[in-house]
Amino acid sequence: MSTTPRTVRIAVLGDLDTGKTSLISTAANDTFDARPVPTLPPTKLPLDFTPERIPILLTDTSAKPEDARALEAVIRESDAVVVCFDPRKPATLESVRTSWYPRVQAVNPDIPIILACCKADRLSDRDPQTVRERVERVARDLPNVECCLNCSSKYNKMVHDVFYHALKAVLYPLQPLYDRTDRVIRQAAIRALKRVFIIFDADKDGTLSDAEVNAFQSMCFGISLSAEELRGIKQVVRQQVPNGYTDTGLTLEGFLFLQGLFIERGRLETVWQVLRRFGYNDQLRLSDELLDRVNVQLPPDQVLELSDIAVSFLRQQFTLYDARDEGMLSWEQLQGLFSTAPSLPTEWQNERVNRLLVCGTYGAVHNLDAFVARWRYCALTDARGTLAHLLYLGYEGSPGDLLVRRQRRRPDKRHREEMAERTTALCYVFGTAGCGKSTLLRALAGRRAEGDATAGAGSGGPAAGGVPPLTALATVTCDDGRDRTLALVEVSEDLTNELLAAASLSGRPTTPSAAAAAAHLLPPFGASSAGPTTVGPSNPPGAVPEAPSTPIAGSPSGPGSVPAAPSGQGLMPAAPSAGFFSQAAGSVYSLPDLSRCDCAVFLFDSTSADSWAWAQRSMLTLCGLPGCETLPVLLVSTKDDVGMNGELRERVLAACGELALPDPLPVAAVDMAAMGGAFRQILSASFLTPEAHIPDTPARKDRRRLQRRLVIGGVAVALAMLGGYCLYIMYSDGGARGAGGKEGSSAVGAKLASGGVPALAGTGDAGLAAPTVGADVVPGAAGGVVEGSSLGDRLSSFFSLPGVSFLAR
Ligand SMILES: Nc1nc2c(ncn2[C@@H]2O[C@H](COP(=O)(O)OP(=O)(O)O)[C@@H](O)[C@H]2O)c(=O)[nH]1
Numbered sequence: 001m002s003t004t005p006r007t008v009r010i011a012v013l014g015d016l017d018t019g020k021t022s023l024i025s026t027a028a029n030d031t032f033d034a035r036p037v038p039t040l041p042p043t044k045l046p047l048d049f050t051p052e053r054i055p056i057l058l059t060d061t062s063a064k065p066e067d068a069r070a071l072e073a074v075i076r077e078s079d080a081v082v083v084c085f086d087p088r089k090p091a092t093l094e095s096v097r098t099s100w101y102p103r104v105q106a107v108n109p110d111i112p113i114i115l116a117c118c119k120a121d122r123l124s125d126r127d128p129q130t131v132r133e134r135v136e137r138v139a140r141d142l143p144n145v146e147c148c149l150n151c152s153s154k155y156n157k158m159v160h161d162v163f164y165h166a167l168k169a170v171l172y173p174l175q176p177l178y179d180r181t182d183r184v185i186r187q188a189a190i191r192a193l194k195r196v197f198i199i200f201d202a203d204k205d206g207t208l209s210d211a212e213v214n215a216f217q218s219m220c221f222g223i224s225l226s227a228e229e230l231r232g233i234k235q236v237v238r239q240q241v242p243n244g245y246t247d248t249g250l251t252l253e254g255f256l257f258l259q260g261l262f263i264e265r266g267r268l269e270t271v272w273q274v275l276r277r278f279g280y281n282d283q284l285r286l287s288d289e290l291l292d293r294v295n296v297q298l299p300p301d302q303v304l305e306l307s308d309i310a311v312s313f314l315r316q317q318f319t320l321y322d323a324r325d326e327g328m329l330s331w332e333q334l335q336g337l338f339s340t341a342p343s344l345p346t347e348w349q350n351e352r353v354n355r356l357l358v359c360g361t362y363g364a365v366h367n368l369d370a371f372v373a374r375w376r377y378c379a380l381t382d383a384r385g386t387l388a389h390l391l392y393l394g395y396e397g398s399p400g401d402l403l404v405r406r407q408r409r410r411p412d413k414r415h416r417e418e419m420a421e422r423t424t425a426l427c428y429v430f431g432t433a434g435c436g437k438s439t440l441l442r443a444l445a446g447r448r449a450e451g452d453a454t455a456g457a458g459s460g461g462p463a464a465g466g467v468p469p470l471t472a473l474a475t476v477t478c479d480d481g482r483d484r485t486l487a488l489v490e491v492s493e494d495l496t497n498e499l500l501a502a503a504s505l506s507g508r509p510t511t512p513s514a515a516a517a518a519a520h521l522l523p524p525f526g527a528s529s530a531g532p533t534t535v536g537p538s539n540p541p542g543a544v545p546e547a548p549s550t551p552i553a554g555s556p557s558g559p560g561s562v563p564a565a566p567s568g569q570g571l572m573p574a575a576p577s578a579g580f581f582s583q584a585a586g587s588v589y590s591l592p593d594l595s596r597c598d599c600a601v602f603l604f605d606s607t608s609a610d611s612w613a614w615a616q617r618s619m620l621t622l623c624g625l626p627g628c629e630t631l632p633v634l635l636v637s638t639k640d641d642v643g644m645n646g647e648l649r650e651r652v653l654a655a656c657g658e659l660a661l662p663d664p665l666p667v668a669a670v671d672m673a674a675m676g677g678a679f680r681q682i683l684s685a686s687f688l689t690p691e692a693h694i695p696d697t698p699a700r701k702d703r704r705r706l707q708r709r710l711v712i713g714g715v716a717v718a719l720a721m722l723g724g725y726c727l728y729i730m731y732s733d734g735g736a737r738g739a740g741g742k743e744g745s746s747a748v749g750a751k752l753a754s755g756g757v758p759a760l761a762g763t764g765d766a767g768l769a770a771p772t773v774g775a776d777v778v779p780g781a782a783g784g785v786v787e788g789s790s791l792g793d794r795l796s797s798f799f800s801l802p803g804v805s806f807l808a809r
């Protein structure tokens, strides 16, 4: 039970002389003192005080006004409170209502309260009834009072029960389940219990058959119900709830009625046992313990996507809620689907809907493709939240089955198959203002260029105050025949300038050669683009704006902003639920997180040389950033129906050739088929042929040249060493032969001499010929080197020599 506190702290309060100290003393030590000390220090109860063996710490308190502050601190730190009164002094009961209850409420409003009617041994036989009535009158107005128990410290009667009830009120709290004021089960509890009901409704007919009820019983309580017990339950439910039982079994209404009955009868542990069995914590959210079973903190080259299991579960859910088989889920049906979750997932929330266009949605109505696409996108934006929501929806298998780890940005042949497994691409769309980014996004979502809510949000990127960027989703059939989800996120020109400038200034600079190349080809980044000529209808003035003098504006965060992040954070793996745009410190804009991008799509207006120049420059800068070297890039020329002039075309094609990139894809808003081709291409560039889309930037060329030089250098050094060694062998052999022959002083000479094998004279060419050496002379050189063997032979025999032989020489 993850939510069980390690030590349960119970404070004992009440007027002077009501019996607080005696109650603690009897509970802890079973000792009663007619004249106890005024206040005991914090006292632990023995571990075996309760069957749960939970440590309990009791805190005695003083009712004196001067101790009011200390008392407040004790109440704040406690999990439950016992308030004592003396039944023979009605004023002490009255002060429960007038003083103690309000004081507790003021400090710790949800804490459970147990009333202890102390010194019960002093009550006469007739008193209890009067006391009971009085207590009921008082407690009626005090909803947090769990119960009142008569007890006697002197005779140790019911003292144990007082603290056991307090403990149970902590372990099995009523407050999250039940609204005491209105006397109804809380909505959060209804959602949680409905999820449990759905999980056990195996045949999804909306009722629990006897077998399903018994499955529930045995899983939650380890016992099955007999036929008679089942009949008894049916009878009770039928009497109380008209629709509680149908021909097929127990309805949700009946199930909730039964749980409500447990709650009202104080059998809270029964209800909590069920809820905890299904992973709920005290706040009726799925516990961290359950969600932590899936690690969502992955290295930047990995990503979590929805598994096939999750997708087929979602398809099932779709069919289930699409009751009339229309192939569509209305907003009401979606609300029904999410009725077991405490809230909608972030990407399903209303205020985001207008900035997230999903192909196959009509207002809030989704078709199956749109439904799955949105869930896949949710998994990319917030894997943990999506996991929780799939579980809330009633997935009953292991959480680990719902998300799968996949590769990100592995544009090499070894990872080709793994990359092709990817199902969801997150691609950023960059381009100058007005070049057609939003049009492309709308086309992906199946929207025509004009006439929808997002038209006019033409500048694209996030607006001030943390509004999310325009994003479009669709399921696209790729070149390999598989359906994948494409998410395009629009990044405005301003935001791109800001992002690249921030990245350059935050210790993540562009590589020198990329910067140099950009400087060589184009004006400095962010400077006004006076150089390239404008072809066709020119951009309005300021279409290629100046980069801000400081990368991050100093304006305060707007409402709803995400927590401030250091500049340049866009490049770091983002926090799981932060979305793709992280807000830079003090900025009203948020910067896209490049580490999550699968493919950068650079759009340019084919009628504007400025637009191309910006795209080219931004692309070069972006691809020079650390971490972006393997980011696939796709160039798209928009407004193809107007067309590109010859000069610009030549320039563009030359640049693509230089960068070893495919030619830009021409698209036009009027030609939806071409748009469809572009989406397939974007997915191909992301997952199927990413290696063909990595720009061969000057930085990359430099790197490759360096690598080549290193390899050549390495080979040259190895050859030189080898040559040196050969010379060494030849000369040392010649020397040894000479020395051996002449003086017999070298090791080999000595060995030869001691071996009794005569050193044969060489061929006369000491540089190439070697002496014949017997196998016993050079250990390890099997067979030795035969006289007159070639240099090749000798080299191969060198390679076969073990190190020791070499050293022995
Ligand atoms: N007969 C009887 N006397 C009790 C009982 N509990 C406490 N007392 C007496 O009531 C007086 C006040 O008790 P104490 O525990 O000091 O009250 P506190 O001021 O609330 O802590 C003492 O004289 C106790 O002996 C009880 O259960 N029965």
Ligand SMILES: [Mg+2]
Pocket: 020, 021, 022, 037, 038, 039, 040, 060, 061
């Ligand atoms: Mg006392």
